[in-house]
Amino acid sequence: MRRSVRAVVASPLSRGAAPGTGTGTGPALTLNHHLRLRRRPAAWFHSTTATANTAGDRSEAAPSRPDVVTIADIEERRAKAGPLVAMTAAYSDSDMFKAPTTGKPKAKRWNHHLSSESTVREPCVLKQAAKHLKNPGLISLGGGLPCAEYFPFESLSMRVPNPPAFSEAATRTDGIDVRIGKYDVAEAAAEYDLSIALNYGQANGSAQLTRFVTEHTEMICNPPYADWRACLTVGSTAALEQALRMLCERERGDAVLTEEYSFSTALETAAPLGVKVFGVKMDKEGMLPGDLDAVLAGWDVRARGGARKPHVLYTVPSGQNPTGATQGKERRREIYEVARKHDLYIIEDEPYYFLQMEPYYGEGKTKMGKEKKEEEGVDGFLRGLIPSLLSMDVDGRVLRMDSFSKVVVPGSRLGWITASEQMVERFIRHAEVCNQGPSGFSQVILHKLLDETWGHEGYIRWLMYLRAEYTKRRDVILAACEAHLPREVVSWNPPAAGMFHWLKVDHTLHLDAGTRSILEIEEDIFDRCIAKGVLVGRGSWFRAEKDTDPTEMFFRATFAAATPENMTEAIRRFGLAIRESYRMG
Numbered sequence: 135m136r137r138s139v140r141a142v143v144a145s146p147l148s149r150g151a152a153p154g155t156g157t158g159t160g161p162a163l164t165l166n167h168h169l170r171l172r173r174r175p176a177a178w179f180h181s182t183t184a185t186a187n188t189a190g191d192r193s194e195a196a197p198s199r200p201d202v203v204t205i206a207d208i209e210e211r212r213a214k215a216g217p218l219v220a221m222t223a224a225y226s227d228s229d230m231f232k233a234p235t236t237g238k239p240k241a242k243r244w245n246h247h248l249s250s251e252s253t254v255r256e257p258c259v260l261k262q263a264a265k266h267l268k269n270p271g272l273i274s275l276g277g278g279l280p281c282a283e284y285f286p287f288e289s290l291s292m293r294v295p296n297p298p299a300f301s302e303a304a305t306r307t308d309g310i311d312v313r314i315g316k317y318d319v320a321e322a323a324a325e326y327d328l329s330i331a332l333n334y335g336q337a338n339g340s341a342q343l344t345r346f347v348t349e350h351t352e353m354i355c356n357p358p359y360a361d362w363r364a365c366l367t368v369g370s371t372a373a374l375e376q377a378l379r380m381l382c383e384r385e386r387g388d389a390v391l392t393e394e395y396s397f398s399t400a401l402e403t404a405a406p407l408g409v410k411v412f413g414v415k416m417d418k419e420g421m422l423p424g425d426l427d428a429v430l431a432g433w434d435v436r437a438r439g440g441a442r443k444p445h446v447l448y449t450v451p452s453g454q455n456p457t458g459a460t461q462g463k464e465r466r467r468e469i470y471e472v473a474r475k476h477d478l479y480i481i482e483d484e485p486y487y488f489l490q491m492e493p494y495y496g497e498g499k500t501k502m503g504k505e506k507k508e509e510e511g512v513d514g515f516l517r518g519l520i521p522s523l524l525s526m527d528v529d530g531r532v533l534r535m536d537s538f539s540k541v542v543v544p545g546s547r548l549g550w551i552t553a554s555e556q557m558v559e560r561f562i563r564h565a566e567v568c569n570q571g572p573s574g575f576s577q578v579i580l581h582k583l584l585d586e587t588w589g590h591e592g593y594i595r596w597l598m599y600l601r602a603e604y605t606k607r608r609d610v611i612l613a614a615c616e617a618h619l620p621r622e623v624v625s626w627n628p629p630a631a632g633m634f635h636w637l638k639v640d641h642t643l644h645l646d647a648g649t650r651s652i653l654e655i656e657e658d659i660f661d662r663c664i665a666k667g668v669l670v671g672r673g674s675w676f677r678a679e680k681d682t683d684p685t686e687m688f689f690r691a692t693f694a695a696a697t698p699e700n701m702t703e704a705i706r707r708f709g710l711a712i713r714e715s716y717r718m719g
């Protein structure tokens with residue numbers, strides 16, 4: 135049985151209600167007006183509205199998913215709430231767009247984990263003043279917002295894929311032409327326009343896109359505590375920097391735990407903040423909960439160079455960068471339990487979450503039979519996703535970072551975080567004085583694409599398309615590895631998500647193993663790769679603890695961008711470089 139839904143309050147921005155209440159007390163506007171604003175093509179739009187056919191895969195699956203929020207639920211809620219009216223610099227809060235969280239506990243408080251820098255942050259007075267802009271009849275002389283009359287953009291237009299024909303070729307010929315006008319809102323032609331998007335806004339992002347990511351998060355993660363919030367970011371790189379500054383401080387000797395091989399930019403973010411990073415051992419499912427527990431239980435401040443016992447865990451559960459490892463459901467549960475035991479606050483970085491692939495069965499093949507069939511359809515796809523850490527977060531101890539970089543475009547510099555109200559509020563206070571939230575161009579373009587043109591179902595179908603594309607690419611690189619790499623020295627696990635293939639090269643079999651270090655052998659192979667015209671990542675670039683000696687040797691290859699032919703040729707060259715370095719006949 136699908137859970138019952140109450141209409142979210144129509145934006146108080148237009149109604150004078152107190153913001154942030156999410157109480158569902160706003161009067162519902164007519165469904166007709168709401169639908170008039172939506173320009174989604176009808177042909178593929180078969181099961182997303184409350185009034186359309188709901189006898190599809192979601193309703194079949196509903197009995198086994200009583201806690202699941204469906205696309206139909208969201209459409210129904212939106213219809214009851216009426217159109218969103220959020221004008222220039224409007225204040226909004228993701229709570230306005232959530233279903234009631236009755237019965238869920240509140241998140242724990244994390245004052246003891248906050249840095250003093252974060253604790254002392256005060257709200258930005260100018261952003262706060264913008265709350266009054268919603269008052270009827272108010273003439274503003276108070277802010278520094280320029281007049282839209284002087285914005286040299288009358289309209290923007292773009293051609294985007296028409297679901298389910300997502301390919302570049304289909305988009306070129308049959309894509310949907312979307313136009314964004316300057317005053318579409320005043321003309322009742324849309325809920326968001328250039329005059330609003332290109333002016334200053336609130337640091338947590340526009341109400342329009344916040345609504346979409348909030349609903350999306352509710353469908354995908356449905357956090358099990360009441361006071362969760364979502365807030366737009368300028369991408370996960372910046373969000374991590376903000377999160378680390380919120381949680382860690384050099385003077386306290388704070389340290390972060392992460393996978394023993396970790397995203398190099400994350401390591402480079404922590405280093406200048408004076409935050410030490412320590413690695414947790416991994417297997418093909420990523421971080422080992424037993425090692426995480428052991429590291430924490432046996433923490434020795436002196437042996438760790440003065441770093442106090444870590445209270446922050448940074449992890450990339452799906453398609454981890456650089457190893458491609460994906461934590462299964464049980465692994466995630468175990469990691470979460472260790473975090474509870476040691477009071478760790480978790481930063482869950484999930485740019486590759488939706489690139490979870492079909493299993494690989496060797497020789498370039500992915501099993502497409504029964505398994506694939508069962509997973510077909512939006513609901514099957516969603517059901518097949520490994521639950522996120524956020525979805526099991528009963529304490530509110532997870533700050534999840536989502537990003538549009540890997541699933542829409544990296545140049546949007548747009549993502550969002552989800553965490554407890556307390557943590558999101560602190561995060562916003564920082565955003566107000568560093569980036570003031572994401573670019574209006576990005577927000578309005580993504581809103582038009584994701585919300586107004588595709589809707590939730592179209593976006594999920596896009597993610598399904600990407601998943602299939604990446605699966606094909608992954609299969610090409612694996613087939614090339616099987617064909618061209620010397621198996622006696624190179625080994626790997628087929629990636630189950632993401633963009634990365636992690637290749638272990640057995641340094642002990644190198645003829646110079648007794649006289650040269652692992653780093654020297656790694657460098658030798660890398661240089662030979664460059665000479666042969668292939669760039670791969672050196673495993674040592676990603677070591678969490680670079681000041682210790684490596685004991686193994688790895689290379690990272692990405693299957694995200696090269697053509698199948700080039701990918702195969704690149705792996706052939708990599709194989710040649712290894713054979714040459716290993717002097718293998």
Ligand SMILES: Cc1ncc(COP(=O)(O)O)c(C=O)c1O
Nearest residue numbers: 369370371397450455483537539
């Ligand atoms: C694990 C991980 N986190 C974050 C990012 C960057 O995300 P964004 O573009 O949103 O800053 C990347 C990109 O490579 C990544 O691999």
